[in-house]
Amino acid sequence: MTTADIYLAFADREARGVSPAYERLSRAVARDAELLALLDTLPPAKRQPNLLFGVVRLGGGPVDDPAAFRAYVSAGWPEIAAQMRVRATQTNEAGxxxxxxxxxxxxxxxxxxxxxxxxxxxxxxxxxxxxxxxxxxxxxxxxxxxxxxxxxxxxxxxxxxxxxxxxxxxxxxxxxxxxxxxxxxxxxxxxxxxxxxxxxxxxxxxxxxxxxxxxxxxxxxxxxxxxxxxxxxxxxxxxxxxxxxxxxxxxxxxxxxxxxxxxxxxxxxxxxxxxxxxxxxxxxxxxxxxxxxxxxxxxxxxxxxxxxxxx
Missing domain, CATH: 3.40.50 (Rossmann fold)
Structure with a gap:
C-alpha cells in the first residue's frame, strides 16, 4: 500500500462522517506529490495520518484548510519530521x-x-x-x-x-x-x-x-x-x-x-x-x-x- 493509499483509506474508512477536516486533509495529502515525497522519507510506521495531523496540531498549525496546512508542513518539515520520528499515535480514548x-x-x-x-x-x-x-x-x-x-x-x-x-x-x-x-x-x-x-x-x-x-x-x-x-x-x-x-x-x-x-x-x-x-x-x-x-x-x-x- 502506498502512502497515498494510506491517506485515502483513512479518509474513507475513519474520517468520513466523523471528522470533515481530517477527511479533507487526507484527500489533499493523497494527491500532493510533494507532501507524499516528504512522508516517504520517514519509516513506513511513521507516515500515518493521525501522527502527521497530531504533530501539526501540537505545534499550533492549521488543520481546517488544506492549502494552509500544506504551506505549514512544507515550511516546517524538518521539525515536523523530527517529531513524527519520536512520537506515536497514543490516542487514549476513555470512551x-x-x-x-x-x-x-x-x-x-x-x-x-x-x-x-x-x-x-x-x-x-x-x-x-x-x-x-x-x-x-x-x-x-x-x-x-x-x-x-x-x-x-x-x-x-x-x-x-x-x-x-x-x-x-x-x-x-x-x-x-x-x-x-x-x-x-x-x-x-x-x-x-x-x-x-x-x-x-x-x-x-x-x-x-x-x-x-x-x-x-x-x-x-x-x-x-x-x-x-x-x-x-x-x-x-x-x-x-x-x-x-x-x-x-x-x-x-x-x-x-x-x-x-x-x-x-x-x-x-x-x-x-x-x-x-x-x-x-x-x-x-x-x-x-x-x-x-x-x-x-x-x-x-x-x-x-x-x-x-x-x-
Missing part, C-alpha cells in the same frame, strides 16, 4: 470503556486489569466513569461516556476493579502538561466532547495513578501479569493497539496472551487481528472487532461511540 463494559461487567469479579498499549492508562478506570446507553445510565460521576449499544442489554453495574496496570513502550503521565497536550493534539479537531472527556478522565487517573510500566508487549507481559492479585480475575486487554506492532511480534503476543491465566479482551481492526468468520459490519464508518479470549463478540466504533453485538 472505548463504554464498548468494553458489557464484557468486563460479565466476568467473575473482582477484576485485575492489565492494559497493553496503555498510553496514559485512561482506559484502566471502567469502574470510575459513568455510562449512558440510550436512556439507561450506569454509574455516576464524570466523565459520562455515551454509547449506542445494539444486540445486548446494558450491564446492570460497573465492574469491581481491585488492581490496574498498564504496559507501553512510552507510557504517558496525565499529570504532565506536555503529555496531556500530546493526548489533546491527537483528538480530532471537531471533537470538543472528546477533549472535555479527556480532561475529566485525566482528573480521575491523576487522583489515583495506575501502575504504568515501560516495556514490550511480549517480553515484559508475563512478569507484570504475575503481579496481579491471585484472588482477582486477570483481564489483559487492548484497544486499537496492534496495528502499530510488527506482524511477527503481533503473532508472538497473541500466542503468549492465550497462555496467561484469566481472560483476554481485544478491540482491534479485523485486518490486524483476523477472525475466521465475521458478519458484515454496520454501515457508516470503520469498525473494530471486540473479542473475548479470541471469540469475536461485536463490532465497535473507534472511539467507543457504538457497539453492535453479533446475533
Amino acid at each position: 472505548r470503556c463504554a464498548a468494553l463494559l458489557p464484557v468486563l461487567a460479565a466476568l467473575p469479579q473482582p477484576l485485575a486489569l492489565l492494559e497493553v498499549g496503555a498510553s496514559a492508562g485512561l482506559c484502566l478506570y471502567p469502574d470510575r466513569y459513568a455510562y449512558r446507553y440510550g436512556d439507561r445510565l450506569v454509574g455516576d460521576g464524570e466523565p459520562v461516556l455515551d454509547c449506542v449499544l445494539t444486540g445486548v442489554a446494558p450491564p446492570a453495574r460497573r465492574p469491581e476493579v481491585v488492581w490496574r496496570a498498564g504496559l507501553d513502550v512510552n507510557p504517558l503521565d496525565v499529570t504532565d502538561p506536555a503529555d496531556l497536550a500530546w493526548l489533546d493534539a491527537l483528538i480530532w479537531p471537531e471533537h470538543r466532547h472528546r477533549r472535555e472527556r479527556l480532561r475529566a478522565a485525566a482528573a480521575v487517573a491523576g487522583s489515583d495513578p495506575p501502575l504504568l510500566l515501560r516495556g514490550d508487549l511480549v517480553d515484559d507481559l508475563p512478569a507484570l501479569a504475575a503481579r496481579a492479585p491471585a484472588d482477582a480475575t486477570l483481564v489483559v486487554f487492548h484497544s486499537s493497539v496492534l496495528y502499530q506492532v510488527p506482524p511477527a511480534r503481533r503473532a508472538a503476543f497473541t500466542a503468549l496472551v492465550g497462555t496467561l491465566p484469566g481472560h483476554w479482551v481485544a478491540n482491534e481492526d479485523p485486518a490486524v487481528l483476523p477472525h475466521t468468520t465475521l458478519p458484515e459490519p454496520p454501515a457508516g464508518g470503520f469498525h473494530n472487532v471486540l473479542a473475548l479470549d479470541g471469540r469475536p463478540l461485536a463490532w465497535t466504533r473507534g472511539h467507543g461511540q457504538a457497539a453492535t453485538w453479533f446475533a
Whole structure:
C-alpha cells in the first residue's frame, strides 16, 4: 500500500462522517506529490495520518484548510519530521470503556486489569466513569461516556476493579502538561466532547495513578501479569493497539496472551487481528472487532461511540 493509499483509506474508512477536516486533509495529502515525497522519507510506521495531523496540531498549525496546512508542513518539515520520528499515535480514548463494559461487567469479579498499549492508562478506570446507553445510565460521576449499544442489554453495574496496570513502550503521565497536550493534539479537531472527556478522565487517573510500566508487549507481559492479585480475575486487554506492532511480534503476543491465566479482551481492526468468520459490519464508518479470549463478540466504533453485538 502506498502512502497515498494510506491517506485515502483513512479518509474513507475513519474520517468520513466523523471528522470533515481530517477527511479533507487526507484527500489533499493523497494527491500532493510533494507532501507524499516528504512522508516517504520517514519509516513506513511513521507516515500515518493521525501522527502527521497530531504533530501539526501540537505545534499550533492549521488543520481546517488544506492549502494552509500544506504551506505549514512544507515550511516546517524538518521539525515536523523530527517529531513524527519520536512520537506515536497514543490516542487514549476513555470512551472505548463504554464498548468494553458489557464484557468486563460479565466476568467473575473482582477484576485485575492489565492494559497493553496503555498510553496514559485512561482506559484502566471502567469502574470510575459513568455510562449512558440510550436512556439507561450506569454509574455516576464524570466523565459520562455515551454509547449506542445494539444486540445486548446494558450491564446492570460497573465492574469491581481491585488492581490496574498498564504496559507501553512510552507510557504517558496525565499529570504532565506536555503529555496531556500530546493526548489533546491527537483528538480530532471537531471533537470538543472528546477533549472535555479527556480532561475529566485525566482528573480521575491523576487522583489515583495506575501502575504504568515501560516495556514490550511480549517480553515484559508475563512478569507484570504475575503481579496481579491471585484472588482477582486477570483481564489483559487492548484497544486499537496492534496495528502499530510488527506482524511477527503481533503473532508472538497473541500466542503468549492465550497462555496467561484469566481472560483476554481485544478491540482491534479485523485486518490486524483476523477472525475466521465475521458478519458484515454496520454501515457508516470503520469498525473494530471486540473479542473475548479470541471469540469475536461485536463490532465497535473507534472511539467507543457504538457497539453492535453479533446475533
